[in-house]
Amino acid sequence: MKAFTYERARTPAAAAAAVAGNKGAKFIAGGTNLLDLMKLEIETPTHLVDVQDLGLDRIEETKEGGLRIGTLVSNTALAADRRVRKDYGVLTRAIVAGASGQLRNKATTGGNLLQRTRCPYFYDTNQACNKRKPGSGCAAIGGFSRQLGVIGTSDSCIATHPSDMAIALRVLDAAVETVDASGKARSIVIGEFHRLPGNTPHLENVLQPGELITAVTLPKPIGGRHFYHKVRDRASYAFALVSVAAVLNEDGSGRAAFGGVAPRPWRVEAADAQMRSGAGAVAKTAFAEARPTHENAFKVALAERTLAALIAENRA
């Protein structure tokens, strides 16, 4: 871990200014991913701006009838919120499928969205990785890729986004609210928040330097039955091979997003339109552009079968 200076910001704009004005600065909230990466010198900030005192830790109702979730709301608090459990069950289910109780107590809403990939070649600084060191190549391609992406990947990077929470947010059409150093706020729909790697896999989202996530907003409840199924080799405390977040209606219509398969939560609205035709039709559309490796080709079939299980459960 490289040496760094540390400060606690008092307002969102001050935090944004502190980071925007310092090329080596980063925000820290829960720290569960950032410190992990700093120990390995995958992240090497020279200054940390701690945002824990910004008061962005409340969940409020919006005038549109949805919820505004402060960026510092812990994963545990978000999953446990009465309104979330009642109206956005897919979000609670996704969060409690991720990490461990200890990590969820510390991890924040904004931080969860900004998690970096768990690709083992990204984590091993001896290996080539375009995400960690642009232009160095991708050791994962042709390597151990069972956990890695099958769609939305590129010749530069086949990493996945590891978040469970984000998969649910994608299916709920959430939006990310930010503020920049000038105090200017904006809202980014979740589907446009994470970028695909292309030939710049080190750019993972659309945030500008110093831009701070202040909240995640959920539109008004969409009804339906809420499902999140995460498939992994052990029963808990592991990243997804494949996960499916789905909101299904009584008439068989609905929407689904997939985790563990792509560099961002994977949802294809045109595929949602096939829901009443069954999992096969949805998967065929959603994964039409899949280009898996020989080690992870099973993920496409697994995604279909997992969705099929949820559809069957919805019918039952």
Add this chain to the structure above:
Amino acid sequence: MKFDTPAGTNPIDTMKVIGQAVDRVDGKLKTTGQAPYAYEHGEIPGKPAYGYIIGAAIAKGRIAAMNTAEAKRMPGVLAIVSAENAQPLGKGSMNTAKLLGGPVVEHYHQAVAVVVAESFEQARSAANAVRIEYERGAGRFDLVKEKPGAQPLTGNDADTHTGDFAGAFASAPVQVDQTYTTPDQNHAMMEPFATIAWWDADALSVWTSNQMIAWNKRELAATFKLPPEKVHVRSPFIGGGFGGKLFLRADAVMAALGAKACGRPVKIAMPRPLMLNNATHRPATIQRIRLGATRDGKLTAIGHESWSGDLPGGGPESATQQTKLLYAGANRLTALRLAELDLPEANAMRAPGEAPGLMALEIAIDEMAEKLGMDPVKFRVLNDTQVDPEHPERPFSQRNLVRCLEEGADRFGWNRRSAKPAQMREGRWLIGMGVAAAFRNNINMTSAARVRLAGDGVVTVETDMTDIGTGSYTIIAQTAAEMMGLPVEKVRVKLGDSSFPASAGSGGQWGANSATSGVYAACAKLRDMAAQSLGMDPASAEFSDGRVRAGNRSAALAEAAKAGELVAEETMQWGDLGKKFQQSTFGAHFVEVAVDSYTGETRVRRMLAVCAAGRILNPKTARSQVIGAMTMGVGGALMEELAVDKRFGFFVNHDLAGYEVPVHADIPHQDVVFLDEADDKVSPMKAKGVGELGLCGVGAAVANAVYNATGVRVRDYPITLHKYLAKLPAIA
């Protein structure tokens, strides 16, 4: 004391303390955080400095240049030691690769330098600032590719031939001929390798985390070219080992080098992401098993060949061991082949040989039973043997495998299993049951102890035996208590110090029986001394309730030490009963799994082990050994695999997120039954080991249950869902 005739009645048979489910005597320390592990000892001369190990970034080749200039200038840095500036090191006999590499690199993450600084943070940061240029060499990383060139071995690992295997197999009316694979596995003990080392002139002292104190002392002496008496090794608490801490490792060598360089104690805990490639692992195997049987289910031909790889000069995974002894059959073949690989060093992990060997053999037996249309329990019972099949003149000292199988089947509700696979469903779950035999040899090792009787009546045991979670503290206390007629509370046990008499150490499931036998021997001597001190006849003196009785005389045991502490030291040595009798431990594992018919996720629902392992010294700690081993067996069956990058020659998933071991949610309630046994041929304790037995066969029992649930036979471990997903029943 030499054990060379079967044990008669002795004080252990009283079983007032031995055989009782005594709580761990170190339990309160461990549960309150007061038990000090290697990194945590405060008893050191002076303020420690912190070391951080740098591992090689390539698997094979050379260091072309190491630039330490920037790192040396960093705050707090005291020393940087590498092969360039280290004293010339010797090499112990038990490691294959050097513990300090460079300029030649033998495997990925081989230690090539240590940075020592005033703080951990400074050392870690400076280690990252050392710039190393490598010249990458060509390596061999793929066992499949190297298999054709694999070589036969000699000694215990030589091929064995009994009868006419080829002829019998060819003419057998029912045959199984299948190939199975097991992956590289990691011990993944929770405490990382850790050492605090310091020098006092030319004498080296370490607090370390090691299973075998006497080996560690000898290897440290060899490495630093010291007379053994100049080395002091202490390891009173060890946060798990499973074979990974049998040997001297880089943490101790680098801490000692760092301490020499900066003239202070140096403490090092190896970073977890470095451990999986730096240290030893259980090597992958490819196993071909051929079985021939008559139509009525008698095995006539048993052939087991296994291929594994290791660094040049290393050894094989002896996966055929159990096949020599487990089932009857006149015509037999076993063969081990060893390929050279440039992956990290292969070596022992819990139940080396049998653990992967039974993972294969016990699937093959299940396959044969199915071909024969026989129940797999009945098939195993039918092919039981009471003698060493390769040397029929050697009976087993005691063998109750059949009882384990039959009693287990009864208790588990085996009769509810459908012989035809993929028949049992609960909702979307496919349910299956599997069985496997457990088998692991008993090994006895020379073991010494010293016991002291103080004037307050407290007995103190000193031996360099280790407790790696096995319960050594407790069963040794029980042994001394039983021998001296005391309650456990009146016994103090001191372990893991090389200044104590050398014990068997912890490995090969020999620790419990061998180390308590050493304590038995020392206590036998102390009994004689105590009786003599009290003027009683040692031969007829009885020790119970804190008193010594002979004839019509009785005295408090403490009286014997009134004039001064009595000290007895003795070594247990072993005669040839192990040659005359095959000494082994047995068991049967039963497992029920549910497999999600949609997603292929497997959940273990029920587990039962029935074990026959001689006298159980403490049913509470022995049971914990077995359930822990069963848990590791579930890991081996369903998830554990070091993924090899065959291009760059390293284990890719080298941390505890990537290398998945079972978590709480993977493990159901586990049942363990110990048959009531006492084996008089193995030791005066009449006990054998259970710690490795508990692992042997579990993987196959899970595999057979998954087959029974799904009808899909997977022969490549771990049984992860992508290997059978496409063959599961079609979904709606």
Add this chain to the structure above:
Amino acid sequence: MAQQPPAMAVTFKVNGKAQALMLDTRTTLLDALRDHIGLMGTKKGCDHGQCGACTVLVNGTRINSCLSLAVMHEGDAVTTIEGLGTPEQLHPMQAAFVKHDGFQCGYCTPGQICSAVAVLEEIRAGIPSHVQGDVGTAPEMSLPEMRERMSGNICRCGAYSNIAEAMAEVAGVRIAETHGAQSDAGAEA
């Protein structure tokens, strides 16, 4: 002489006792407890949030102390294994671990016990979990719930089954009943 790394003052309470430290900003809460305060009961198993051995309670909530900087804990109240009980006066959870042999090597044990104490509170507080059939309802005090919630604490010695029984005893859950509930893979949709 090289420039010294940034150091900062931080004060927090550990097991009720105020601690005022001057620390390299890089120091984790875990290393502050172990190397600076001398409380070695909290263990470092992986230092990356992958094992749970470093679990402590901060303001009553369990966290991985390895993934938190000490300087982020100004004013916090930290409880470690040493603060739960002592060999002379065990916490009920510590006593239950001894009774049920919920450990072997002991290295993950302080983290397991801190987690176990917190897990029972989390269930009582109604925090949802992955194994609930309906996250809209309050979770049950059951072994499957405990097993799921304890899954961030790895025990390679494999004492899980015994740990669950120790927790059940402290929670007042009858074990015979909950063993039946273990067969939930299949019953649960």
